[in-house]
Amino acid sequence: MADAGTVGGALPPYALTNSDEEHGSGExxxxxxxxxxxxxxxxxxxxxxxxxxxxxxxxxxxxxxxxxxxxxxxxxxxxxxxxxxxxxxxxxxxxxxxxxxxxxxxxxxxxxxxxxxxxxxxxxxxxxxxxxxxxxxxxxxxxxxxxxxxxxxxxxxxxxxxxxxxxxxxxxxxxxxxxxxxxxxxxxxxxxxxxxxxxxxxxxxxxxxxxxxxxxxxxxxxxxxxxxxxxxxxxxxxxxxxxxxxxxxxxxxxxxxxxxxxxxxxxxxxxxxxxxxxxxxxxxxxxxxxxxxxxxxxxxxxxxxxxxxxxxxxxxxxxxxxxxxxxxxxxxxSHHETGKEGVILKRTGSTRPGQAGCNFFGCFQKNCCVRCNYFCSDVVCGTWRNRWFFVKETCFGYIRPTDGSIRAVILFDQGFDVSTGIYQTGMRKGLQVLTNNRHIVLKCWTRRKCKEWMQYLKNTANSYARDFTLPNPHMSFAPMRANTHATWYVDGAQYMSAVADGLEAALEEIYIADWWLSPEIYMKRPALDGDYWRLDKILLRKAEQGVRVFVLLYKEVEMALGINSYYSKSTLAKHENIKVMRHPDHARGGILLWAHHEKIVVIDQTYAFMGGIDLCYGRWDDHHHRLTDLGSISTSSFSGSTRRTPSLYFTKDDTDSAFGSRKSSRNAHYDTSAKERPPSPPPDEPNTSIELKTLKPGDRLLIPSTLVSSPGETPAESGIALEGMKLNTPEMERKNVLDRLKNNAMKGARMGKDFMHRLTATETEEKSAEVYTIESEEATDHEVNLNMASGGQEVAITTSSTQILSEFCGQAKYWFGKDYSNFILKDWMNLNSPFVDIIDRTTTPRMPWHDVGLCVVGTSARDVARHFIQRWNAMKLEKLRDNTRFPYLMPKSYHQVRLNPNIQQNRQQRVTCQLLRSVSAWSCGFIEADLVEQSIHDAYIQTITKAQHYVYIENQFFITMQLGMGVPGAYNNVRNQIGETLFKRIVRAHKERKPFRVYVIMPLLPGFEGDVGGSTGIAVRAITHWNYASISRGRTSILTRLQEAGIANPENYISFHSLRNHSFLNNTPITELIYVHSKLLIADDRVVICGSANINDRSMIGKRDSEIAAILMDEEFEDGRMNGKKYPSGVFAGRLRKYLFKEHLGLLESEGSSRSDLDINDPVCEKFWHGTWRRISMQNTEIYDEVFKCIPTDFVKTFASLRKYQEEPPLAKTAPDLAANRANDIQGYLVDLPLEFLNKEVLTPPGTSKEGLIPTSVWT
Known part of the structure; x- marks a missing residue:
């Protein structure tokens, strides 16, 4: 017999040596x-x-x-x-x-x-x-x-x-x-x-x-x-x-x-x-x-x-x-024959109902003959394709062997079922696998193979995937996860900074799902590092490093909503590693009224950020809730043809005016103009402005030569007027002019690096003179305009870096272009020009934004990623089934979670966490049209029912009332039971004669553009109607029902509040409501529900908007008090509640003042409920009505009185000094919700208006 492996006497072509072990060679x-x-x-x-x-x-x-x-x-x-x-x-x-x-x-x-x-x-x-x-x-x-x-x-x-x-x-x-x-x-x-x-x-x-x-x-x-x-x-x-x-x-x-x-x-x-x-x-x-x-x-x-x-x-x-x-x-x-054990046959057309083969006009659905039932799809219309089937811990799928591409990733869920046999599949060797999202029919080579696959799938579903195949609390898709580390964030500044750090540390994957995403927003502010922390730059940088970025955006109806998701998609998808999908396709799916409302960011399937904060314009804010953002550089005001020469200076007053919320600049009157006002010079004078981009570490500040005194000359001697200059964002159309000016400004070429280097210099470096220059850039970036003479020279400044850094916060702008917004006065438009102001910031205050988010780590983050994966895979199957550039996503293992040491989460607490959702067939790809998950609603109901001491709610809406089944005057339009559950819990507390408090904080007005008393305010009035119908108006409202139940003073149990702030603009006191966008519930300092779901049917009943939330229960406790008695207060929930109380009552920056003596540890006792919380709220409301004549107010009950009320000049205009002194007595932001506002008017949309033609379910 010839030597193995030889051909024609030649030695084997692979080598000439071999190991000595095989034949025991022992030389x-x-x-x-x-x-x-x-x-x-x-x-x-x-x-x-x-x-x-x-x-x-x-x-x-x-x-x-x-x-x-x-x-x-x-x-x-x-x-x-x-x-x-x-x-x-x-x-x-x-x-x-x-x-x-x-x-x-x-x-x-x-x-x-x-x-x-x-x-x-x-x-x-x-x-x-x-x-x-x-x-x-x-x-x-x-x-x-x-x-x-x-x-x-x-x-x-x-x-x-x-x-x-x-x-x-x-x-x-x-x-x-x-x-x-x-x-x-x-x-x-x-x-x-x-x-x-x-x-x-x-x-x-x-x-x-x-x-x-x-x-x-x-x-x-x-x-x-x-x-x-x-x-x-x-x-x-x-x-x-x-x-x-x-x-x-x-x-x-x-x-x-x-x-x-x-x-x-x-x-x-x-x-x-x-x-x-x-x-x-x-x-x-x-x-x-x-x-x-x-x-x-x-x-x-x-x-x-x-x-x-x-x-x-x-x-x-x-x-x-x-x-x-x-x-x-x-x-x-590696030979393919070695791995052949996974090959099966998969029937085409069995992926989704409607995609299945011909059913002969529905005749085969009657199951008159089992084999005839499958004859058409199996023999006539269907074909069988070779697929390599795989099963993992919590999912399974199949791969096309001819090219190795993944053709399906299917998640185990509570609808999982696997069966075999003639009756189920029409074949002796057939295998049918069913989940909530997919239905596939497979054919194995033998009956034994078929049984083996079925048994293995069942074993996996009952062991590794049992968390998802067995029923979970609140009927959620995910189980309770003990020993989860979580962190809460109040307002967008905290949240976006943490998200930016997470994105920067991502190693493998980034998942983002948003209702609205603005690529050009700055995640950390002031933007001291230039564009480094701009969202689109972060994602592009990570994509270039090999991190895969997947983004799901809500595809709006353009005629109804102007968030321009197409612009967001085209701006982000500039790298092959960034994949963006928009959903739903309105024409194909017929989904015109509902939206994807989730707000999630997942890092490596290990860190998940969620809550109510979209990564978009208007959301970034901190506890100061500033109304103005002029910066310390502002244009001098002028009237007629008289114009003063602009000048540049930096003062402590200006720093305080831009940085503080109550001692801000006194510059201009309050104008509600809705025109888009990019700054432009008068036509009779040349435009001498150049652009200043945000300073980076080490950048230098270039000061115009015309504003600099000669050596030895003081500013007064040189005639420099010490006046502010406005930091307006540039007009996009002036790019040609600014380009010419840019060439003049290039003399100070090395912008920000030296400047910011000196800001963070060591003590030795601070002693040396520091020189600043500024470099201009194109108008398409986020730079600001500065009216100054062309040309410049360097100025030596010897101020210490510590002082410069403290003052720089007041000089930088926090909100660039469209980010400076007041959407009740003017909704967003022209989003493809992100750095052009949409309102005039010299006359119109911005609307502050209050929100809450959180971060969960580990297996709970895996659950958030699983929700994203389920949505992504369903969208790909629906829209991009054969597009290989958009891959199917796959969940990671739950048994080995590796934490990233580069992501440091402060204030982490240990909790038990469960993910909750509102999803249905259109939003999550369920097969059955009537299959719905509304675990957020169920969690709200159970948490309120089990609450022993208090419930604290922050929400954008409060649309919930008694169902109208046989109740005279009741509505049949609102189905969620949150209001009903609150009513029953308060009645129970009244019968038991035990104190029970319900705090509700919501916006003073809905966030729709329009004048509440004019023809443009139909949408505002519609939402206002449903809010008040749930709270105090009508027999189905909660306050009316409590009174009818024998509770003469419902305010002893439940109280409704809002937030408002005041400041100065052009030396005139101004005020604006703080828009409450949180979706938060805290109960008993032990339980927190936080997510994207509003209190209305759109968010709660599952069939409408898609939502996600988390319920977190404390595992660590500290000493607290409830109604004067010692009480174990949860570290996570209790500290979040106390922080919110401090912010709303103005205690965060009142250390050492009389206000710091307020005790917020006991939220139930009479002293705090009536003596602190409600007292401060009523006092602030009275002052705002007296000084500003705010809208809404209880003094206005009809449209006629509203017009008369607005015609009367407020104290802020007739006696600004007196108004300022009176406003100093305002504590924090808390005010009462005016329950009598327009209570004698019908606020529902007229039937002839376009809003009246929209179904009521859109508003509820």
Whole structure:
């Protein structure tokens, strides 16, 4: 019999050396070398003719395979080492590399000066280019991890399987993974024949690239020799390249791939020893993991029918050894026949209802005949496609083998079901898998295979995925997660800063879902670092680093909403790693009234930010809730044709005016103009403004030469007017003018770096003079205009960096362009010009924004990611099914959560957390149209019902009332039961004579553009109507029902409030409501519900807007009080409630004042409820009415009185000084919600208006 692996007398083309272990070679002259190789060293041998011949002669006998045991087939012989010729410097060197493994990936640990082996596949590899199954470039095994094989059971059936009576249960272990398969001897034999054919084909030099790659892989012992780690310690100028032509043993000269001498690498033979004359030996050492030398896969030839029961244990051992040795040779392990156990047939058209094949006009749905029921879709309309089926911990799916692309990722959920048989599938070998999102029909090769798949799916669903397949509290998709670390954030400044840090530290994936996303918003402010913390820049930077970014945006109805999601998508998707999808498609799905309202950011499926804060304009704010943002540089006011020369100065007063909320600049009157006002100079004067971009660390400030006094001259002597100049954002259309001015400003070319460097300089550096320059930039960025003469010179300033940094906060703008907003006066428009002001900030205050968000870490963050993945995959299936640029997403394992040390979360508390949702078929891809999840609503109901002391609510809406079933005058439009539950809980407390408090904080007016008393305010009045109908107007309102239930003073139990702030603009006191956008509930200092859901039917009943929230229950407690008694207050919930009380009552910055004596620890006692909370709220309301004549107010009950009330000048205009003194008595932001406002008017939309034509469900 010819030697295995040879063709025509030629030596095997893959190598000339082999390990000494296989045949027990024990030559003493090689013992030392073998011991070194066992320790993992690569050895340089003396490259002389004698050395090569000796080495060849010693190793050659090991290829003379003879069938010592005729029962074995050893055609899959494979070497353990190769001999390589490489060039080092000017002379070639002979290198012997032992015991390589192509799956061991190496990287240098420079700090420890060592080589580290990678024993994992990066998660992001699932997003790499798809590789077809029969390609050897497909990497599916864990690098450096062996596959252990054990046959754990056998089933013998001689009657039904005469030739292959034994069915072996094989358990395979690969790293942390373990799975079982069942095979007969014929399957082993089929695999061996396929691999033998493949092994033999490698000896034939077919002229194809793929075949050459396989042959080269064989030569390199299943290691791609292009991997530079093979010769990592060679000099940097040494190159390594494979040879594409094998060397034969007939003595012909070798062909070295590549013409460059430094790129030469070839296999050598004794007949080529002449080329080794004069080679210089060199030794390279590399620490490698010691690993067991592999043996040859020897396949037992004896037919299975001849194996007796007594010899069954021997056969089991033979098959175990064969598989183990086979799988430890990477070339065979990577062969597609080895992984064939996952192949099934999947019926097309079974993905979603409606996509299924023809149903013969619905006749087959009657199930009159089971086989006829499937005849049309199986035979006539449907086709069967090969798919490779996979099952993971919490999901399963299938891959198309022809190109390796993932064609489905399906999540285990509570609707999971798997069945087999004729009745369910119409086939004896059919398998039907059903979840809430997908319905697929599969066909296996045998009935046994079908049962195995069904059993494995059931076992996985009942073990690893049981958290999602079994019912959970509140009927949520996710379970309760104990020992979860969570952090709360009040207002957008805290939240966006934490999100920015999370995005910056992302390593693999970023998920973002928003109702509205503005790419140009700054996540950290003031923008001292230029554009570094701008959202689109952050995402682009991470995408360039290889992080995959996936964004889901709500696709608005453009005629009704102007958030311009298309602009957001086109602005973000500037890199191949950033994928943006918008949903829903209104024409296709018919979804015109509902929206995706979630606000989530997920980092690496490990950190999840959520709440009510969109990453968009108007949301960034802090506890100061500033009304103005002029900065310390402002334009001088002028009237008529008289205009004063602008000048630049920095003063402490201006710093305080822009930074403080109550001692701000007194500059202008309050104007409600709704025109877009980009700053522009008068037509009779040249535009001398240049743009100032936000200063970066180390930047320098350029001050115009016309504003700088000569040496030794004081500012007064030089005639410089010390007046402010307005920091207006530029007009986009003036780019040509600004470009010319930019050339003049380039004299101070090195902007911000030196400036900010000095801001953070050391104490020694502060003593030296500091020079500032400013560089202008294009108008399309976020720069501000400064009216000054062209040209400039550097000015030396000796102020310490500490003082400069403290004053710089007042000089920088917090809100650029569209971000400075007052959407009740003017809604957003022209969003493709992000840095153009939409309102005039010199006359109109901005509307502050109050919101709450949170961050959860670990398994709860995995649940948030799971919700995003479910939505993303459903949207891809619906819109981009065959678009390979948008991949299916896959959830990570819940059993191993790795935290990122670069993400530091302050104020983390330990809680029990559960994710909640409002989703349905249109928003989450459910198959059944009537399937709904409303776990947020259920959690609200249960939490209010179980509350013992108080419930604190912050929400954008309060639309909830008694259902109108048989109740006179009741509404049938509102279905959520939050108001009903509050009513029952208060009545119960009244009957038990126990104190119980309900705090409700909501906006004074809905956030819609329009005049509440004019023709433009129909939408505002519509929402106002439903809020008041739930609170105090009508028989179904909660206050009316409480009075009818015998509670004469409902204010002892429930109180409704809002927030308002005041400041100064152009020396005139101004005020504006603080828009409450939170979606928060706190109960008993122990439970928190926070998310994106409003208190209305749109958010709560599940079929309308999609929402997400979390319920968090404290696991850590501290001393507190409830109604004067000691009480264990939760660290998370209790501290959040106290922080909100401090903000609303003005206690955050009142240390040392009389206000700091207020006790907020007990939210239930009479002293706080009536003596602090309600007293301060009523006092603030009275002052605002007296000083500003605010709208809304209880003094206005009709439209006529509203017009008369607005015509009367407020005290702020008639006596500004007196008004300012009176306003000093305002404490915090808390005010009463005016329950009598327009109570004598009908606020519902007229039937003839466009708002009246909209269904009532839109408003509720």
């Amino acid at each position: 003493e002259d090689a013992s030392e070398e073998n011991s070194n190789n066992e320790e993992g060293e690569g050895v340089f041998r003396d490259c002389t003719d004698e050395a090569v011949v000796e080495h060849h002669n010693r190793c050659l006998p090991e290829f003379q395979f003879s069938l010592v045991d005729s029962e074995y087939d050893e055609t899959l012989a494979f070497p353990d080492s190769v001999t390589i010729l490489s060039n080092v410097g000017d002379k070639p060197v002979l290198v012997e590399r032992k015991e390589t493994d192509d799956d061991e990936e190496e990287f240098d640990d420079e700090e420890n000066n060592s080589v580290v082996l990678r024993h994992e596949i990066p998660f992001t590899s699932i997003y790499g280019p798809s590789v077809k199954f029969n390609s050897f470039q497909r990497k599916v095994f864990i690098p450096g991890r062996e596959i252990h094989v054990r046959i754990v059971d056998t089933e013998r059936s001689v009657t039904t399987h005469l030739l292959n009576p034994n069915l072996y249960t094989i358990e395979l272990t690969h790293g942390p993974f373990k799975w079982t398969i069942k095979r007969r001897y014929k399957h082993f034999n089929s695999l061996h024949q396929q691999l033998s054919f493949f092994r033999t084909s490698l000896n034939i030099p077919f002229p194809s690239r793929s075949h050459k790659e396989k042959r080269t892989t064989l030569k390199a012992t299943a290691r791609e020799m292009a991997d530079e780690s093979t010769l990592k310690d060679l000099p940097s100028h040494t190159k390594v390249k494979q040879t594409s032509t094998p060397l034969r043993a007939e003595g012909r000269s070798s062909k070295i791939a590549g013409s460059n001498a430094n790129n030469a690498m070839a296999m050598i033979s004794p007949n080529h020893s002449s080329i080794l004359a004069g080679l210089t030996p060199r030794r390279i050492q590399k620490k490698r993991k010691k690993k067991k030398k592999r043996k040859l896969p020897r396949f037992p030839n004896r037919p299975e029918s001849l194996v007796t029961v007594e010899n069954l244990s021997v056969r089991i051992k033979q098959l175990e050894d064969y598989l183990y040795n086979l799988l430890n040779i990477s070339l065979y392990r």
